[in-house]
Structures are given as structure tokens and as C-alpha cells.
Amino acid sequence: MNNLRMTWLRVALALLVSMGLPITAAAHEVQPAVADVTVDEARVEIELRVAVEPLIAGVNLSEVEDTNDSPLSDENDALRALPPEELSAALTEAWPSIAEGITLRAGETDLVPELTAVEVPEVGDVEVRRDSTLTLAADLPQGDEPVVMGFDAELGTLIIRQIAEGEAYEALLTAGALSDPMPRTGVATPELGEVIQRYVVSGFIHVIPDGLDHILFVLGLFFYALAWRPLIWQVTSFTVAHMLTLALATTGVITIPGDWMWLVETIIAASIAWIAIENIFGRGERQNIGWGRVGVVFLFGLVHGLGFASVLSEFGLGQYLAASLLAFMVGLEIGHFTVIAAAFLLFGLPLGTSPIYRKAVVIPGSLVIAAIGVYWVLNRTGFAGDLPYLT
Numbered sequence: 001m002n003n004l005r006m007t008w009l010r011v012a013l014a015l016l017v018s019m020g021l022p023i024t025a026a027a028h029e030v031q032p033a034v035a036d037v038t039v040d041e042a043r044v045e046i047e048l049r050v051a052v053e054p055l056i057a058g059v060n061l062s063e064v065e066d067t068n069d070s071p072l073s074d075e076n077d078a079l080r081a082l083p084p085e086e087l088s089a090a091l092t093e094a095w096p097s098i099a100e101g102i103t104l105r106a107g108e109t110d111l112v113p114e115l116t117a118v119e120v121p122e123v124g125d126v127e128v129r130r131d132s133t134l135t136l137a138a139d140l141p142q143g144d145e146p147v148v149m150g151f152d153a154e155l156g157t158l159i160i161r162q163i164a165e166g167e168a169y170e171a172l173l174t175a176g177a178l179s180d181p182m183p184r185t186g187v188a189t190p191e192l193g194e195v196i197q198r199y200v201v202s203g204f205i206h207v208i209p210d211g212l213d214h215i216l217f218v219l220g221l222f223f224y225a226l227a228w229r230p231l232i233w234q235v236t237s238f239t240v241a242h243m244l245t246l247a248l249a250t251t252g253v254i255t256i257p258g259d260w261m262w263l264v265e266t267i268i269a270a271s272i273a274w275i276a277i278e279n280i281f282g283r284g285e286r287q288n289i290g291w292g293r294v295g296v297v298f299l300f301g302l303v304h305g306l307g308f309a310s311v312l313s314e315f316g317l318g319q320y321l322a323a324s325l326l327a328f329m330v331g332l333e334i335g336h337f338t339v340i341a342a343a344f345l346l347f348g349l350p351l352g353t354s355p356i357y358r359k360a361v362v363i364p365g366s367l368v369i370a371a372i373g374v375y376w377v378l379n380r381t382g383f384a385g386d387l388p389y390l391t
Contacts, residue, residue: 030054030061030064030065030066030067030156031051031129031157032156032157032158032159032172033048033049033050033051033151033155033156033157033158033159034048034049034050034158034159034161035047035048035049035149035158035159035160035161036048036161036162036163037147037149037160037161037162037179037182038162038163038164039140039146039147039162039164039182039183039184040184041140041184042139042140043137043138043139043140044104044106044111044137044138044140044147045135045136045137046113046134046135046136046137046149047133047134047135047136048133048134048135048136049131049132049133049134050131050132050134051129051130051131051132052079052087052091052120052132052134053067053076053079053080053087053129053130054067054070054072054076054156055091055094055098055155056079056087056090056091056094056098057070057072057075057076057079058072058075059072059073059076060154061153061154061155061156061157062153062154062156062175065210065212067129077126080123080126080130081123081126082123083122083123084120084121084122084123085120087120087132088118088120091115091118091120091132091134092115092118095115098155099112099113099115101151101152101154101155102149102150102151102152102155103148103149103150103151103152103178104138104147104148104149105147105148105149106140106141106143106145106146106147107141107143107145107146108145109141109145111138111139111140111147112138113136113137113138114136114137114138115134115135115136116135116136116137117134117135118132118133118134118135119132119133119134120132140184144183144184146181146182146183146184146188147181147182147184148178148179148180148181148182149178149179149182150173150176150177150178150179151173151176152176153175153176157172157173157174158172158173159171159172159173160173160179162182162187162188163187164185164186164187165186165187167186167187168187169182169187169188169189169190171188171190171198172198172199172202174201174202174205175201175205177198177201180194190320192320192323195320195323195324195327196320196323196324196327197327198327199323199324199325199327199328199331200327200328200330200331200334201331202328202331203327203328203329203330203331203332203333203334203335204331204332204334204335204338205331205335206328206331206332206335207331207332207335207336207338207339208335208338208339211335213268213269213272213304213307214304214332214335214336214339215339216272216369216372216373217238217271217272217275217300217304218235218238218336218339218340219339219343219365219369220272220275220276220279220366220369221234221235221238221275221297221340222339222340222343222344222348223276223279223361223362223365223366223369224275224278224279224293226344226348226352226357230293231340233294234293234294234297235333235336235337235340236333237294237297237298237301238297238298238300238301238304238336239301239329239332239333239336240298240301240329241297241298241299241300241301241302241304241305242301242302242304242305242329242332243305243325243328243329243332244301244302244305245301245302245303245304245305245306246305246325246328247325249305249306250321250325251321254306256306261307262380262381264303264306264307265307265376265380266376266377266380266381267303268300268303268304268307268376269373269374269376269377269380270373270377271300271303271304271373272369272370272372272373272376273369273370273372273373273374273376273377274296274300274373275296275297275300275369276366276367276369276370276373277366277370278293279362279363279366280362280363280366280367280370347361347365
């Protein structure tokens with residue numbers, strides 16, 4: 001039995017590695033860049049707020065959640081320690097290659113964004129991301145062709161905003177997506193169907209591949225009981241709670257100061273460990289679920305939402321606020337149940353009816369999840385010292 005347990009423990013670890021997901025402490029360290037775009041008849045100007053260090057270092061932000069997971073993390077950390085004037089000079093030197101990853105186009109004409117100004121904050125805690133403000137500009141060709149903008153996936157997620165004449169257009173662009181056409185008069189007006197599609201995809205990507213915290217938490221819910229009723233209650237309550245926090249952040253009801261995010265991330269890590277430990281000390285398979293477990297999952301969902309709320313607190317979802325939030329929630333739910341479906345195929349289907357399922361799958365799987373959660377807590381609170389990150 002011990003050999004079988006160790007076999008499935010190795011399988012669970014191999015699954016995490018094979019998914020290419022970094023096991024790090026800060027689940028939301030890599031945050032979206034924010035671009036405020038102004039378009040007139042002859043020129044487009046962009047105020048871009050972004051952590052420039054990983055861009056200069058060449059970190060592929062589509063592959064990591066935390067820059068510590070990149071093989072270029074040492075170079076990134078060295079850049080974080082540079083004073084503003086030196087980092088600004090390094091950015092200017094690297095700008096031509098960075099600009100190649102930015103799509104800026106008017107009609108069929110490709111535009112090259114010129115870096116006209118850089119504002120870099122003073123060096124603070126080098127363990128915390130430092131957002132710089134870049135001013136970009138490009139002359140537009142004659143005519144009235146609208147402007148589109150986007151980042152290559154390697155540059156990460158982009159929040160784009162266009163405000164003109166009291167109107168606003170806002171979009172969350174993931175995986176190399178482009179903005180809607182932004183006219184020279186007024187703002188972009190996307191179709192409702194396009195908005196729904198975009199936010200369903202964004203919600204899914206928020207879980208797979210970007211949300212290792214989501215994946216581990218939902219796997220913890222899966223190991224609670226191999227029955228659909230408990231799963232649906234738990235996963236749906238988690239999703240609804242997550243979206244409630246995001247909605248409150250989007251509408252400006254709540255904001256999370258940057259210096260409090262370590263606490264949010266610590267609670268997220270603790271929630272993952274809690275759910276897994278509860279599975280380990282539970283009494284066998286459960287076909288029913290109590291309101292206590294649902295309530296705990298809901299509260300943890302609120303905290304998980306805060307991990308992304310720090311971004312949305314300064315970002316609306318445009319004219320289709322309700323539809324965008326609902327579509328994002330649908331994408332989250334699809335992502336969560338995709339994780340569950342994969343776990344069922346790997347664990348539930350071959351061993352779910354076996355009397356050894358709990359000892360061979362639930363306990364070792366929950367031990368892996370709990371260990372990662374505890375490790376994250378130690379890193380977030382500083383008690384892990386110089387322990388290496390798990391990759």
C-alpha cells in the first residue's frame with residue numbers, strides 16, 4: 001500500500017510539472033500592463049504603466065506567473081535594483097526589440113511606437129514589482145482609419161483604455177489579443193457578442209494556464225468527494241464569490257493597497273492548504289455536503305478574487321459591465337470544471353470505484369496540495385528565508 005501511495009504521489013507531482021505550471025509563492029506577481037490611449041486626427045499617444053524590468057531582461061511573461069520562475073530571474077532582479085536613471089537608459093537601449101512585440105496599426109499601416117518619455121520610481125523593496133510609466137507616440141497616416149493595439153503574448157496581459165468626449169472604452173487583452181478599432185473621434189464600440197467572447201476566454205485563461213492557485217484549490221475541492229453534487233456546490237460557490245469580489249473592485253467599492261497584497265496572497269496560500277488538510281482528516285468519501293464547507297469555500301473565493309481585484313480596482317469593463325462580468329464568470333467556471341474533468345480522467349475514472357481510492361489518490365494528492373500551500377505561506381510571510389522556489 002505504501003508503494004502504491006508513493007506511486008500516485010509521484011504521478012500528482014509529475015502532473016503539475018507536465019502542465020508547465022510554476023510552483024511559486026506569489027500567484028499574481030506578474031500583473032497586466034495598463035495603457036491609456038489617446039487618438040486624434042494626426043497622432044496616437046499612449047501612457048503605458050508597466051514593470052519594465054522583465055521586458056528588458058526578455059522574460060517570457062506568457063510562461064510564468066512570477067518572474068522568479070524564469071531562467072532570467074537573476075537578470076530581472078538585478079534590473080530591479082538599478083536607480084531610475086540607469087534603468088531608464090537600459091530601457092532606451094532595449095526599446096527597439098521590445099517595440100517589436102507591440103502591435104500598433106492604423107488601418108493596414110503598421111506604426112512604430114516611439115518612446116518619448118520614461119518615468120521610473122526610486123528603488124524600493126526589490127522583492128516587489130516596480131511599475132514605470134512610459135509615454136509612447138506615433139504619427140498617423142492621412143485618412144480616418146482607426147487604431148488597434150496589442151501586446152504579443154510574451155509581453156503579458158494588457159489592459160487598454162480609450163477615453164474621449166466623456167465616453168470610455170476598456171478591454172482586458174490576453175494571449176496576444178488586439179483591441180477593438182479605436183476611432184480618431186470618439187471611442188471604440190465593440191459588439192456585445194465580441195465582448196462576451198473575449199471575457200469568456202479571459203476568464204478561462206485566468207484559470208488555465210495563469211491561475212495555479214485556482215487549479216490547486218479546485219483540485220482540493222475535487223479530492224473532497226468523488227460525487228457531482230458536492231463538486232458543483234463547492235466550485236460554483238467559489239466562482240460566485242470570486243466574481244463578487246471582482247465586481248466590487250471593478251465598480252470601485254473596494255480597493256486593495258499594493259502594500260497589503262502580501263497578506264491577500266498569504267491567505268490565498270493558506271486557503272489552499274486548509275482545503276487540502278481538511279480532505280486528509282475527513283472521514284472517507286462523502287456524497288453530501290454541509291453548509292459549513294460551502295461557506296468556507298465561499299469565503300476563500302472572496303479572498304482569491306482580491307488577488308485579481310488589485311488590477312480591476314482601476315479598470316472598468318466598458319459599457320457592457322454586467323455582460324462582461326457574467327462572461328468572465330462563465331469562463332472561470334469552464335476553467336474550473338476543465339480542471340475537474342482532467343482530474344477525473346486521470347484519477348477518478350481508473351480508481352474511483354476502488355476501495356483504495358482514498359488512500360491511493362485523495363490523501364497523497366491532498367498532501368501535495370497542502371505542502372505547496374504551506375510552502376507559499378512561508379514564502380509570503382518571510383519564514384522560508386532563502387529556500388529556493390520550486391519549479
